[in-house]
Amino acid sequence: MIMKINLKTKEDLDSLASFLHVIDGYYYKKGHVDFDSLEKQWGTFSWYKEVYKELNSIINNDNEYKLLISGYREGFKKYEIIKIYMGFRPSTGFIDRIYKVFSDLNKEPFVLDFIEDLSVHIGAKIAYKGLFLNLNIKKKIFEIVKSKYAIK
Amino acid sequence: MNTAQIISNFNQILYLYIFVSVFLTVNILIVLYFLIKDFLYSFTSYVKERSLKASNDAAYNSALRMLDEARIKSLRTIGEGQAKAQQIFSEIEDISEERKNDIRNRLEELYKKQEESVKQMNIELANSYRKALEKENNENIQTLAKTAEVIKNEVMSDIDKFKDSMRDRTYETQKKIEEKLQKSYEQVEEEIKQYKKDKINNIQENIFNIISEITEKVVGKSISLEDHEILIIDMLKDEIKKLGLSYDHEDKPKN
Numbered sequence: 235m236i237m238k239i240n241l242k243t244k245e246d247l248d249s250l251a252s253f254l255h256v257i258d259g260y261y262y263k264k265g266h267v268d269f270d271s272l273e274k275q276w277g278t279f280s281w282y283k284e285v286y287k288e289l290n291s292i293i294n295n296d297n298e299y300k301l302l303i304s305g306y307r308e309g310f311k312k313y314e315i316i317k318i319y320m321g322f323r324p325s326t327g328f329i330d331r332i333y334k335v336f337s338d339l340n341k342e343p344f345v346l347d348f349i350e351d352l353s354v355h356i357g358a359k360i361a362y363k364g365l366f367l368n369l370n371i372k373k374k375i376f377e378i379v380k381s382k383y384a385i386k
Numbered sequence: 387m388n389t390a391q392i393i394s395n396f397n398q399i400l401y402l403y404i405f406v407s408v409f410l411t412v413n414i415l416i417v418l419y420f421l422i423k424d425f426l427y428s429f430t431s432y433v434k435e436r437s438l439k440a441s442n443d444a445a446y447n448s449a450l451r452m453l454d455e456a457r458i459k460s461l462r463t464i465g466e467g468q469a470k471a472q473q474i475f476s477e478i479e480d481i482s483e484e485r486k487n488d489i490r491n492r493l494e495e496l497y498k499k500q501e502e503s504v505k506q507m508n509i510e511l512a513n514s515y516r517k518a519l520e521k522e523n524n525e526n527i528q529t530l531a532k533t534a535e536v537i538k539n540e541v542m543s544d545i546d547k548f549k550d551s552m553r554d555r556t557y558e559t560q561k562k563i564e565e566k567l568q569k570s571y572e573q574v575e576e577e578i579k580q581y582k583k584d585k586i587n588n589i590q591e592n593i594f595n596i597i598s599e600i601t602e603k604v605v606g607k608s609i610s611l612e613d614h615e616i617l618i619i620d621m622l623k624d625e626i627k628k629l630g631l632s633y634d635h636e637d638k639p640k641n
């Protein structure tokens with residue numbers, strides 16, 4: 235099941251889709267899958283071990299293979315994409331923490347789509363379920379200064 | 387007796403004669419002055435009295451004429467009433483001729499009595515008027531003064547009432563104007579207050595904007611990537627909290 239696979243970013247999702255396409259090429263053209271060479275190219279992705287495990291267990295069963303691949307592809311459509319605009323590339327730790335914050339809010343599967351936007355100096359802008367969250371440091375500072383120094 | 391003595395005696399007699407003549411002339415002139423003055427005074431008084439009498443007579447005659455006219459009018463009214471009554475009676479066929487004559491006689495009698503009564507009333511009124519006129523001659527000035535005083539008092543009373551009324555109205559108007567002014571003043575005060583508040587808010591917003599911008603630039607230059615990431619996570623959590631989205635704030639791993 236694709237839902238059990240660790241997919242956190244849209245990059246993960248896209249890479250898995252590409253991987254499945256490549257697997258299909260091996261499977262139908264060459265009749266076998268060379269996992270060793272695939273591992274060199276895709277092994278760094280977080281989803282690889284899970285997917286390899288599942289594929290390897292059913293690779294000799296044509297029906298199960300087709301079922302698994304189509305299950306993955308159908309599963310992709312269920313993912314919600316949360317767009318995050320930032321002025322820098324996120325670290326793995328940051329991705330994990332952001333992912334955790336949203337996984338507490340979401341029961342449905344989702345992936346984070348990090349988009350580099352240099353106009354966002356400090357902070358981030360997030361498009362989530364029709365909401366636009368402007369995590370602007372200037373706005374935050376403004377609120378702090380206003381709450382402390384505003385004449386009422 | 388010599389010539390010189392004769393001349394001296396003659397001179398003495400002449401001086402005496404002149405002195406007596408002058409004395410007598412002066413006395414005669416004084417007497418004449420008082421006589422003329424007295425005569426003029428008496429003549430003026432007489433003329434005045436005549437004039438007043440003529441005036442009184444004219445007033446008396448005028449009053450008599452008016453009373454006479456009133457009497458004539460009264461008699462005419464009674465006569466007309468009698469004629470009308472006679473006409474009505476003659477039109478009524480049911481009454482016998484004897485009865486009609488009786489009524490006519492009674493009306494005639496009533497008419498005569500009425501005429502007699504009016505005449506008597508005229509005489510009494512004339513006498514009263516004459517007495518009143520005579521009395522008025524003496525008390526005229528006093529009465530006039532009293533009347534003037536009464537009129538003055540009445541007029542003054544009216545003026546006072548008018549003044550009071552005007553004062554009341556003026557007071558009411560003044561009160562209304564004051565109330566209106568007070569309202570306008572309060573409104574203006576409120577507008578000024580609001581204007582000041584808006585202005586202060588605007589100024590504050592501008593100041594806070596500047597502070598925020600400067601801080602952002604300063605922070606932007608000094609903040610590390612790690613701090614930046616923590617900042618974003620914190621801001622995201624705050625935003626979620628503000629929006630009221632369900633969120634477990636503890637950084638606990640999801641089951």
